[in-house]
Amino acid sequence: xxxxxxxxxxxxxxxxxxxxxxxxxxxxxxxxxxxxxxxxxxxxxxxxxxxxxxxxxxxxxxxxxxxxxxxxxxxxxxxxxxxxxxxxxxxxxxxxxxxxxxxxxxxxxxxxxxxxxxxxxxxxxxxxxxxxxxxxxxxxxxxxxxxxxxxxxxxxxxxxxxxxxxxxxxxxxxxxxxxxxxxxxxxxxxxxxxxxxxxxxxxxxxxxxxxxxxxxxxxxxxxxxxxxxxx
Amino acid sequence: xxxxxxxxxxxxxxxxxxxxxxxxxxxxxxxxxxxxxxxxxxxxxxxxxxxxxxxxxxxxxxxxxxxxxxxxxxxxxxxxxxxxxxxxxxxxxxxxxxxxxxxxxxxxxxxxxxxxxxxxxxxxxxxxxxxxxxxxxxxxxxxxxxxxxxxxxxxxxxxxxxxxxxxxxxxxxxxxxxxxxxxxxxxxxxxxxxxxxxxxxxxxxxxxxxxxxxxxxxxxxxxxxxxxxxxxxxxxxxxxxxxxxxxxxxxxxxxxxxxxxxxxxxxxxxxxxxxxxxxxxxxxxxxxxxxxxxxxxxxxxxxxxxxxxxxxxxxx
Numbered sequence: 001x002x003x004x005x006x007x008x009x010x011x012x013x014x015x016x017x018x019x020x021x022x023x024x025x026x027x028x029x030x031x032x033x034x035x036x037x038x039x040x041x042x043x044x045x046x047x048x049x050x051x052x053x054x055x056x057x058x059x060x061x062x063x064x065x066x067x068x069x070x071x072x073x074x075x076x077x078x079x080x081x082x083x084x085x086x087x088x089x090x091x092x093x094x095x096x097x098x099x100x101x102x103x104x105x106x107x108x109x110x111x112x113x114x115x116x117x118x119x120x121x122x123x124x125x126x127x128x129x130x131x132x133x134x135x136x137x138x139x140x141x142x143x144x145x146x147x148x149x150x151x152x153x154x155x156x157x158x159x160x161x162x163x164x165x166x167x168x169x170x171x172x173x174x175x176x177x178x179x180x181x182x183x184x185x186x187x188x189x190x191x192x193x194x195x196x197x198x199x200x201x202x203x204x205x206x207x208x209x210x211x212x213x214x215x216x217x218x219x220x221x222x223x224x225x226x227x228x229x230x231x
Numbered sequence: 232x233x234x235x236x237x238x239x240x241x242x243x244x245x246x247x248x249x250x251x252x253x254x255x256x257x258x259x260x261x262x263x264x265x266x267x268x269x270x271x272x273x274x275x276x277x278x279x280x281x282x283x284x285x286x287x288x289x290x291x292x293x294x295x296x297x298x299x300x301x302x303x304x305x306x307x308x309x310x311x312x313x314x315x316x317x318x319x320x321x322x323x324x325x326x327x328x329x330x331x332x333x334x335x336x337x338x339x340x341x342x343x344x345x346x347x348x349x350x351x352x353x354x355x356x357x358x359x360x361x362x363x364x365x366x367x368x369x370x371x372x373x374x375x376x377x378x379x380x381x382x383x384x385x386x387x388x389x390x391x392x393x394x395x396x397x398x399x400x401x402x403x404x405x406x407x408x409x410x411x412x413x414x415x416x417x418x419x420x421x422x423x424x425x426x427x428x429x430x431x432x433x434x435x436x437x438x439x440x441x442x443x444x445x446x447x448x449x450x451x452x453x454x455x456x457x458x459x460x461x462x463x464x465x466x467x468x469x470x471x472x473x474x475x476x477x478x479x480x481x482x483x484x485x486x487x488x489x490x491x492x493x494x495x496x497x498x499x500x501x502x503x504x505x506x507x508x509x510x511x512x513x514x515x516x517x518x519x520x521x522x523x524x525x526x527x528x529x530x531x532x533x534x535x536x537x538x539x540x541x542x543x544x545x546x547x
Contacts (some may be wrong), residue, residue, distance in 0.1 A: 001424065003416075003419045003420055003421050003424055004421065004424060004425070006412075006415075006416065006419075006421070007416075007421070007454055010412075010454065010502070011454065014501055014502070019298065019299040019401075020402075020405055020408075020501070020504070020508075021294075021295040021298050021299050021401060021404060021405065021408055022295060022296075022299035022300075024295075024405075024408045024409060024411075024412050025291070025292060025295045025408075027412060028411065028412050028415040031415055031416060031419045031421065032415055032418070032419055034419065035418070035419030035420060037419075040285065042288075042415075043285060043288035043289065043292065044284035044285045044287075044288050045284070045288070045414075045415055045418055046288045046291055046292075046411060046415060047282075047283075047284045047285060047286065047287030047288025047289070047290065047291060048284040048287065048288075048414075049410070049411035049412075049414035049415055049418075050275070050287055050288070050290075050291045050407065050408070050411045051275070051279045051280065051282075051284070051287045052414070053407045053410040053411050053414070054239060054242075054275065054276060054279060054407065055235065055238075055360070055363055056406050056407045056410055056505070057242070057272075057403065057404070057406070057407045058238055058239075058242055058363050058366065058367065059366070059505075060242070060245075060396065060399075060403060061238075061241060061242055061245060061366065061367055061370040062334065062366070062369075062370050062373075063391075063392045063395040063396055064245065064370070064374050064388040064389060064391060064392030065330065065334060065370050065373035065374045065377060065388065066391075066395060067310075067388070067390075067391025067392050067394055067395045068330075068373075068374060068377040068378065068381075068383055068387055068388045068391045068392075069327065069330055069331055069373075069377055069381075070316075070391065070395075071310055071311050071316070071319075071383060071387055071391050072311075072316075072319050072320070072323060072327060072377065072381045072383055073311075073315075073316040073317065073318075073319040073320025073321075073323065073327060074320070074327050074328075074331060075316070076316050076317050076319075076320035077320045077323070077324070077325075077327045077328065080320065109339065111335065111338045111339070111342070111362060111365075111366065112335045112338075112339070115509065115510035115513050115514075116513060117334055117335065118335075119510065119513075119514070120510075120513050120514055121331060122331065124514055144516050144517060144518070144521060145521075145525070147514040147515075147516060147521075148511070148514070148516060148518075148521035148522050148524065148525040149525050150514070151510035151511070151514060151522045151525070152498075152522055152525040152526045152529070154510075155497075155498060155506050155507075155510075155522070155526060156498065156526060156529055156530075159491075159494040159497065159498065160491065160494065160533070163487070163490065163491060163494075169459070170458065170459065170462075170490050173459055173462060173463075173490075174462070174486045174487065174490060177462065177463055177466060177486075178482060178486060181467075181471060183482050185482070185483050185486075189483050190483060190486065190487040191487075192487075193483065193484050193487035193488055193544075194487055194491060196540055197488065197491045197533065197536065197537055197540065200533060200536045200540075201529070201533055204529050204532045204533060204536075205529050208528060208529060
């Protein structure tokens with residue numbers, strides 16, 4: 001039971017908003033000590049785990065390219081493109097990205113989207129521009145809310161799209177785990193069971209984005225009395 | 232063969248560049264902290280395999296202490312003003328989108344095409360790391376295209392990369408650290424202890440087992456930060472013994488829908504840093520839990536849907 005102390009540290013540390021990196025290191029050291037390793041062995045185990053996980057941080061290689069394009073005005077270009085589309089609303093635009101992200105993920109193309117590659121340079125500015133062009137001044141708290149929605153769309157569409165593809169990590173993990181327990185399954189059978197939830201995700205989030213659109217226009221529309229009916 | 236070595240070399244050089252540039256940035260009062268932090272990260276990428284486990288462990292702890300106690304500062308690399316960007320965007324027009332779309336395109340071509348290429352019978356690209364190699368190539372191609380096609384100064388990519396890196400700050404290390412924590416947990420045998428606990432707490436009826444399995448997947452995913460870590464524990468602890476063996480459920484539908492219940496948990500936890508906290512930093516949101524809050528209603532509704540779906544189909 002003592003080896004669970006690390007989990008307690010994680011929950012308490014995150015709840016108390018202590019620096020997450022410190023929380024993780026303390027949790028790792030405590031867990032290792034509770035499992036009977038000495039302090040040198042625990043630090044070495046953490047070092048080995050960190051070294052073996054370097055591939056995760058490779059995603060930051062994308063930043064110079066994204067920053068360079070921002071310097072040249074990519075976000076402004078994305079905004080201008082959307083501002084010309086009369087029918088574009090924040091919610092509709094995010095739903096379109098949801099559909100594209102979900103379909104490409106279902107085809108195994110999970111690296112086509114992402115927060116650094118797509119959301120920050122293109123999708124978030126487009127979603128903000130859609131609100132700006134229709135509703136004039138965009139207060140900062142609504143700008144923040146729109147950005148959070150853009151990030152959420154990327155995550156939800158990815159999670160509930162990728163499992164339809166048979167060669168994705170989670171499907172392979174299930175096949176491997178069940179085989180280890182003497183149950184043989186075809187990846188395709190698992191992938192088919194991902195379809196109902198994928199449809200549900202699109203419907204549920206689509207409804208929420210429509211409601212977000214309505215709340216956005218209600219919050220931002222200036223009553224005509226105040227503008228003297230000017231458009 | 233181009234593999235992880237190439238990817239880590241490029242990443243190491245980039246972080247070394249950030250460290251050197253940070254050291255000379257007088258606008259940043261914590262420039263020394265930034266320089267040491269990114270310098271150690273560069274060292275990890277360039278020489279991690281030669282340092283040995285203990286030295287790597289000390290390196291991690293020093294990085295975390297720098298980030299956790301004093302924190303990192305924001306550098307001020309040279310960049311363009313909002314006015315200049317608007318003018319540049321007018322001038323360059325759709326050409327701006329070419330390097331942006333080159334990233335996914337090169338990644339795609341790399342994953343699908345380059346893995347088939349061979350030189351003297353040996354594969355050109357290490358197939359097991361094809362996505363990482365392709366992503367690296369995509370980033371390099373986009374920088375080259377951006378610099379040449381959009382006529383940006385040669386040093387701009389390095390400055391702009393550091394500007395965004397400082398925006399993300401120490402949160403950049405979180406996903407890798409959480410994965411490391413998961414590996415330490417596995418080494419210490421946390422999984423079997425949880426399975427044992429879950430086994431004792433769970434109730435054995437057909438529908439309560441389904442609910443316990445789905446909720447357990449979501450909850451344990453929230454604690455661990457990813458559904459992959461939760462799946463073997465919960466499926467061995469509740470799924471297989473209760474849903475499949477005791478009540479005759481279908482393991483295929485159960486596993487597939489169980490994994491998706493775990494994904495609902497991923498949407499609701501700060502432990503899934505790369506999906507929830509990193510984008511908040513990247514989009515410069517004041518509330519670092521803003522993305523989780525935006526996802527919460529959808530995640531809860533989908534979790535309910537998955538429980539009902541499994542209850543309906545798993546015993547047919």
